Amino acid sequence: MNRLLWTRRAALSLASAALLAACGGMAPKPADTEIVMMTSGGFAAASDELKPGFERSTGYRVKTVYGSSMGGASDSIPSRLARNEPVDVVILARSSLDQLVAQGKVVPGSQVDIVHSLIGFAVKKGAPKPDISTPEAVKRALLAAPSIAYSASASGTYYETEMLKNLGIEAEVKPKSKRILSERVATVVARGDAALGLQQVSELIPIPGADFVGVLPPPLQRVTVFSAGISTSSKNPEAARALIRYYISADAAPTIRKAGLEPAPVK
Secondary structure, three states: OHHHHHHHHHHHHHHHHHHHHHHHHHOOOOOOOEEEEEEOHHHHHHHHHHHHHHHHHHOOEEEEEEOOOOOOOOOOHHHHHHOOOOOOEEEEEHHHHHHHHHOOOEOOOOOEEEEEEOEEEEEEOOOOOOOOOOHHHHHHHHHHOOOEEEEOOHHHHHHHHHHHHHHOOHHHHHHHEEEEOOOOHHHHHHOOOOOEEEEEHHHHOOOOOEEEEEEOOOOOOOOEEEEEEEEOOOOOHHHHHHHHHHHOOHHHHHHHHHOOOEEOOOO
8 A cells, every 4th residue: 555655646746847847937936036135225125015016026035235326335335245144136336336336356347227316314303304495505504413323325425525515624624524324314414313314315314313305406406326237246136137127117117216216228
């Protein structure tokens, strides 16, 4: 009886294997297939919202690691890659991504622009919102603020190296400005450690306890392009490409706009 049962089970197993072989690529992807993605804060909120839909539609799982696009913080994306942390996809400011390509950390030609991001201001929830509708109004707001927080990434680099100089207030404003490492600027503002915060809009909007004021006026605005690339150490480049395709798809656009970003034109 045992031999007969074993024979029937073996036959069923062989039949199942033959059926899967006949179906070719129709078998589902393993549930434990993981894509490691590093993203800077500008795209973090959008990626968190988009992840479940991608995972449901593909069977892949996305492990997200966060870090700034630039700067020497130990958790910045360039620092993580310098330590050879495992990663498949990186998403950060295009200028920083191109530097990673030059350093041999990202596959040449794999860069894809994902979103365009604007810079804005935030204040503590309930605090008066300053007028920032013109460059002159921004100048007055910065001079009046007792303390200002700005990011250690793309928007902050622009603020400390160009914007204050262009406004002619670097000497007065820079001493009361603090560069924030490894934390959202709006979080610092929300707990009262700075009266005014400047960062990418998509990083200001989701923070509880902070109120979004608005974007910089066009003469002062600096659009940052956030782009994706595939790591040269990726163990799953096909899955990485699938994730990038999902981010630039029409299905992803509404979520991206809701996060305060604009989808980049598909080339």
